[in-house]
Amino acid sequence: MKAFSYQRADTPAHAAAAAAAHPEAKFIAGGTNLLDLMKLRIEQPAHLVDINRLPLDRIEALPDGGLRIGAMVRNSDLAADPRVRERYPVLSRALLAGASPQLRNKASTGGNLLQRTRCYYFYDTTQPCNKREPGSGCSALQGFNRIHAVLGQSEHCIAVHPSDMAVAMRALDARIETLSPQGAQRVIPIADFHRLPGATPQQDTNLKPGELITAVTLPPAPPGVQLYRKVRDRASYAFALVSVAAIVDSAGGRLRSVRLAFGGLAHKPWRVEGAEAALAGAQAGDAAFKAAADAVLRGARGHGHNDFKIPLARRTLQAVLADASPRS
């Protein structure tokens, strides 16, 4: 691990200002991803701002019926919160499908959103990687790309975002609250938070230097059944090959509203609102579910080893929709 200067922040304002004062600063929260990357010298921050003592560890009810989740709420506490379990089960389920209990006890809400990809070549500092070293090339394109993206990728990067939590939050239309080093607050819809790789895969998110995530807010829970289905290489403690977060409201065999978000397919949690709109009002059944899968996966492209993800995503989506909508 390269040497860094370290300071502990007491207030969000102090943390953001401290990070902005150092060009190569990083916030450290749980550290479960950052320290792993620092040991491998993939991340080499010159300065660490420890935000573990910030008063951002509460989950508060909002007047509109939503929830505000402090950025330092640990993944295990968020998954177990009675309000989340009852009203946002897709979020509990997604969190519980991710990592191990030890990691969830440490990992924070803000940090989970900022996880880096687990692309093999991002981790292998002897190989070119545009995300790690812009301009060096993408080794995954012609290499082992079984875990890589089939949607939204570019010729510069085919990495996927690893988070389960963010997929559920995408289906829930979460908003991310931030504080800038100048003290300005802003709210970023989760749809606009993560980026597609394009020509700048080194930028995972639209956060600005020194901008601190302070909270994630959830709007009131939408009506319907909430499900999270994760397909992976082993039954526990593995990243998703494909995951689906679904919120399905139906009555008498007819779908009223559907929300669908996907993990494992793209550089960000993937959602196709057009496919959801086409399902609204449709009779629940194989025909509608197949049409939805067509719409979601339109334009999907594999790179050899990951071709299987396209039919896998299709089948997983159809299975989740069938589970979520009782036939009349």
Added chain:
Amino acid sequence: MADTEGGWRVSRRTVVKAGAALAVANETGSAAGAPAAPTLQAPPGSEATMRLVVNGQPHELTLDTRTTLLDALREHLRLTGTKKGCDHGQCGACTVLLEGRRINACLTLAVMHDGEAVTTIEGLGSPEALHPMQAAFLAHDGFQCGYCTPGQICSAIGMLAEARAGMPSHVSADLNARVIPITDAELRERMSGNLCRCSAYPNIAAAIQAVARQGGQG
């Protein structure tokens, strides 16, 4: 304090006393509207002084800020019961209880835990008076080479506490259940962060199950 960085004479052996930094923070940090000063700050490659309560014993340690909690325990406090397996949070051999919750000691810095309490395998029982979980691992032969065992035992204790607190898991059928029966599926899912390369899983599961059935503190 925010601007003191330029004022540091950066030397590898600069030692920052947390207590001194705290005193400065108290003097300067509470003016109305002004951001509070940091309570601890250390220049690059430097050491910081921190207090850790390990197995009930307070310790003051002055360590390179890069030192993980795992290395602080093993290399500086000579508590080598906690094992280093992968050093990347994948195997669970380094599992300890931090303020009662199980974590991977390899993926956190000691300096982040200034003032906090850690329990390691050495703090659970003694050869003369084993912790019930240690006794159960012996009774059920819950190991072969033994390298993962301290992590397994700390993890199992943390796991039973989580289940008693009603925390659900990936395999819990009812997210809102108040009482969680420790079925084999629950146990295996909840212990998936601890690998055993000898694959002693059947006996590890039996040992933990025995403690769970006793309703013991695990």
